[in-house]
Amino acid sequence: xxxxxxxxxxxxxxxxxxxxxxxxxxxxxxxxxxxxxxxxxxxxxxxxxxxxxxxxxxxxxxxxxxxxxxxxxxxxxxxxxxxxxxxxxxxxxxxxxxxxxxxxxxxxxxxxxxxxxxxxxxxxxxxxxxxxxxxxxxxxxxxxxxxxxxxxxxxxxxxxxxxxxxxxxxxxxxxxxxxxxxxxxxxxxxxxxxxxxxxxxxxxxxxxxxxxxxxxxxxxxxxxxxxxxxxxxxxxxxxxxxxxxxxxxxxxxxxxxxxxxxxxxxxxxxxxxxxxxxxxxxxxxxxxxxxxxxxxxxxxxxxxxxxxxxxxxxxxxxxxxxxxxxxxxxxxxxxxxxxxxxxxxxxxxxxxxxxxxxxxxxxxxxxxxxxxxxxxxxxxxxxxxxxxxxxxxxxxxxxxxxxxxxxxxxxxxxxxxxxxxxxxxxxxxxxxxxxxxxxxxxxxxxxxxxxxxxxxxxxxxxxxxxxxxxxxxxxxxxxxxxxxxxxxxxxxxxxxxxxxxxxxxxxxxxxxxxxxxxxxxxxxxxxxxxxxxxxxxxxxxxxxxxxxxxxxxxxxxxxxxxxxxxxxxxxxxxxxxxxxxxxxxxxxxxxxxxxxxx
Ligand SMILES: NC(=O)C1=CN([C@@H]2O[C@H](COP(=O)(O)OP(=O)(O)OC[C@H]3O[C@@H](n4cnc5c(N)ncnc54)[C@H](OP(=O)(O)O)[C@@H]3O)[C@@H](O)[C@H]2O)C=CC1
Ligand SMILES: O=C1O[C@H](COP(=O)(O)O)[C@@H](O)[C@H](O)[C@H]1O
Numbered sequence: 391x392x393x394x395x396x397x398x399x400x401x402x403x404x405x406x407x408x409x410x411x412x413x414x415x416x417x418x419x420x421x422x423x424x425x426x427x428x429x430x431x432x433x434x435x436x437x438x439x440x441x442x443x444x445x446x447x448x449x450x451x452x453x454x455x456x457x458x459x460x461x462x463x464x465x466x467x468x469x470x471x472x473x474x475x476x477x478x479x480x481x482x483x484x485x486x487x488x489x490x491x492x493x494x495x496x497x498x499x500x501x502x503x504x505x506x507x508x509x510x511x512x513x514x515x516x517x518x519x520x521x522x523x524x525x526x527x528x529x530x531x532x533x534x535x536x537x538x539x540x541x542x543x544x545x546x547x548x549x550x551x552x553x554x555x556x557x558x559x560x561x562x563x564x565x566x567x568x569x570x571x572x573x574x575x576x577x578x579x580x581x582x583x584x585x586x587x588x589x590x591x592x593x594x595x596x597x598x599x600x601x602x603x604x605x606x607x608x609x610x611x612x613x614x615x616x617x618x619x620x621x622x623x624x625x626x627x628x629x630x631x632x633x634x635x636x637x638x639x640x641x642x643x644x645x646x647x648x649x650x651x652x653x654x655x656x657x658x659x660x661x662x663x664x665x666x667x668x669x670x671x672x673x674x675x676x677x678x679x680x681x682x683x684x685x686x687x688x689x690x691x692x693x694x695x696x697x698x699x700x701x702x703x704x705x706x707x708x709x710x711x712x713x714x715x716x717x718x719x720x721x722x723x724x725x726x727x728x729x730x731x732x733x734x735x736x737x738x739x740x741x742x743x744x745x746x747x748x749x750x751x752x753x754x755x756x757x758x759x760x761x762x763x764x765x766x767x768x769x770x771x772x773x774x775x776x777x778x779x780x781x782x783x784x785x786x787x788x789x790x791x792x793x794x795x796x797x798x799x800x801x802x803x804x805x806x807x808x809x810x811x812x813x814x815x816x817x818x819x820x821x822x823x824x825x826x827x828x829x830x831x832x833x834x835x836x837x838x839x840x841x842x843x844x845x846x847x848x849x850x851x852x853x854x855x856x857x858x859x860x861x862x863x864x865x866x867x868x869x870x871x872x873x874x875x876x877x878x879x880x881x882x883x884x885x886x887x888x889x890x891x892x893x894x895x896x897x898x899x900x901x902x903x904x905x906x907x908x909x910x911x912x913x914x915x916x917x918x919x920x921x922x923x924x925x926x927x928x929x930x931x932x933x934x935x936x937x938x939x940x941x942x943x944x945x946x947x948x949x950x951x952x953x954x955x956x957x958x959x960x961x962x963x964x965x966x967x968x969x970x971x972x973x974x975x976x977x978x979x980x981x982x983x984x985x986x987x988x
Pocket of ligand 1: 508
């Protein structure tokens with residue numbers, strides 16, 4: 391953290407300070423690194439992957455287990471490091487030492503301690519521990535790692551393990567030794583009970599972490615899986631009492647990052663009292679989804695897409711999120727935020743930024759984030775007239791009654807909080823001038839899906855126009871990127887129906903992931919946790935991105951609240967409010983997900 395101090399680890403003569411890690415990201419590009427801050431295994435894996443991808447690179451290549459001493463160029467570090475004969479380590483010489491727990495350890499080895507703050511909660515159980523196990527199972531965690539759960543609830547290590555074990559699963563495509571792997575993983579999970587605002591309790595945690603780190607270079611990752619009103623307390627205490635003195639300290643922060651521009655800026659200021667920006671990993675788990683990450687690959691590594699990626703060929707872009715369940719169990723949280731803050735201002739806007747940004751100078755995190763900020767700052771703040779909001783009401787179908795939003799006991803009966811919203815957004819730059827970007831997000835709808843739909847313009851002077859009748863929209867090409875479920879990328883094209891006549895239909899060129907790839911798609915949290923461990927920031931939100939995102943939505947959110955705009959009610963399990971169609975029609979758009987041939 392900004393000031394590194396931990397009174398509990400005895401100071402090491404091999405104290406090594408680095409705020410970033412690993413020489414090479416999994417994404418195959420160099421970044422600011424200190425090689426000794428990652429484990430040997432992780433470094434070897436990373437470098438060998440780089441070597442495969444970049445056969446001409448002068449980054450050191452591994453040949454079997456043996457490797458001659460070679461120079462590794464480290465960006466941002468003028469002193470070339472040497473690699474010893476049998477592996478990849480820092481320039482410090484080999485040392486054996488007797489550590490706190492009496493084991494012999496090499497002081498130039500590193501370890502990662504991951505503390506899940508709020509370990510007793512829903513997200514920790516549902517996502518964080520399973521993702522950590524998946525990383526362990528796939529051999530992605532460093533050799534020396536320890537996981538700590540931290541929360542106020544009283545629990546023993548064994549009770550934490552028992553709780554965690556209930557949500558761990560093994561890869562469907564790789565079931566070997568699953569039980570054994572779970573046992574091994576659980577043995578490396580521990581629990582410490584403490585208050586989020588107690589320096590003393592965090593210091594006790596720090597002491598325990600030191601024991602596990604056993605004199606190695608200690609890297610510490612704190613995952614704040616707690617309500618946002620206690621973020622700053624937890625960061626203050628972790629920073630003062632439990633940060634690393636010898637390696638890096640990073641903090642993953644979960645959304646919501648405030649409710650508007652002001653509260654978000656206050657949160658950022660609060661965090662930056664104790665952390666540097668590069669230590670803060672603001673998570674938006676949609677950025678960790680496979681098809682969202684693939685957006686850049688699709689655009690920038692295929693000749694056929696990028697030339698079409700502008701107002702010249704694209705008529706509109708649709709970003710659609712729907713869930714077929716309500717706020718069940720999370721009504722208390724949700725009522726304070728609503729769907730615009732919960733989904734649009736972050737997940738959908740992040741996808742939009744990746745979709746619409748200009749080509750970054752490189753794949754480096756800062757270059758990508760610079761382009762995202764530029765596109766966000768080129769957008770017009772949302773106008774109330776370009777937004778419609780809805781709220782689900784109770785509905786009975788097939789003898790089953792589904793509850794309305796305000797039937798939830800934690801939601802006020804007169805709540806106006808939107809559970810559905812549709813909006814038209816515009817980017818005022820040369821590439822996208824006049825192209826509507828339509829967003830739609832809702833809970834308790836007829837289906838669960840997240841997708842990006844790109845509708846192209848009509849073919850000018852189309853020779854086959856008369857085959858389509860009067861509805862030319864039926865003949866436009868549409869590219870669909872289905873983020874979930876059942877990941878797919880398909881392009882709707884016009885095609886001749888085989889036969890002697892000349893009948894055309896619309897068919898799909900379909901890349902269906904389940905059919906094409908046998909490997910199970912990792913959960914977004916796996917990718918993001920691994921990135922945070924490796925110091926890769928491209929999928930995390932930088933503070934200026936966050937400011938730009940809030941600047942777009944804050945005036946609208948304030949107006950909705952000030953004017954007490956009433957939502958349009960829609961039945962649980964329906965396709966949402968009819969107002970969404972009128973909004974789209976105003977811009978000459980039809981929602982692609984509601985067409986006949988989705
Ligand atoms: N759950 C989800 O699907 C998602 C959650 N998030 C965000 O992740 C974070 C964690 O979410 P989730 O696990 O659902 O949250 P929980 O409400 O389950 O809270 C996590 C833990 O924090 C402690 N806690 C809860 N309320 C308070 C309080 N008022 N004061 C002090 N401690 C409290 C509890 O632990 P104890 O009492 O043991 O200390 C609880 O187990 C939140 O910021 C949430 O917005 C983001 C996306 C999705
Ligand atoms: O961040 C959130 O995301 C979930 C949806 O995530 P998914 O990965 O299951 O699609 C949403 O249910 C929740 O309301 C929101 O806070």
